Amino acid sequence: MSKSPPVPFSSTLFVRDTCLCLHVQRAARTLARRFDEALRPLEITNGQFSLMMSLNRPDPPSMKAVATVLAMDRTTLTAALKPLERRGLVEAFADAGDRRLKRVRLTEEGGQLLAHALPIWKATHEVLDEGLGEGGAGRLRADLLSLI
DSSP: OOOOOSSOHHHHHHHHHHOHHHHHHHHHHHHHHHHHHHHGGGTOOHHHHHHHHHTOSSSOOBHHHHHHHHTOOHHHHHHHHHHHHHTTSEEEEEOSSOTTSEEEEEOHHHHHHHHHHHHHHHHHHHHHHHHTOTTHHHHHHHHHHHHO
């Protein structure tokens, strides 16, 4: 004799169909794969593109500032920077005024790669924006920002 599960299957279907977190995660994974594929010829991922773009500032940001923009903890950021550092695309260094503070910047090579990646990112975004219909992309961004 089989026991009934403690949570009915109808609850599973309800969560599947209504859970905002699940839907956002699925959409994020789908978008990530699309951008990863588009950026593959440059041998970077969408996450690396976003990280490098967050460093594209007049003054090198602190690790804390970058982690805040990307909504990640410093340990995750440090791990994400390592492959970019090995490729010579970014460099981390101690702040001149406070040696305890670590800053990060794009190298010249990293800036050049970012310049090549930007048109790919724009073209990919144009296709996605068109697929969401008139005003759809703007509404989606606004809705997602309201959750933050």
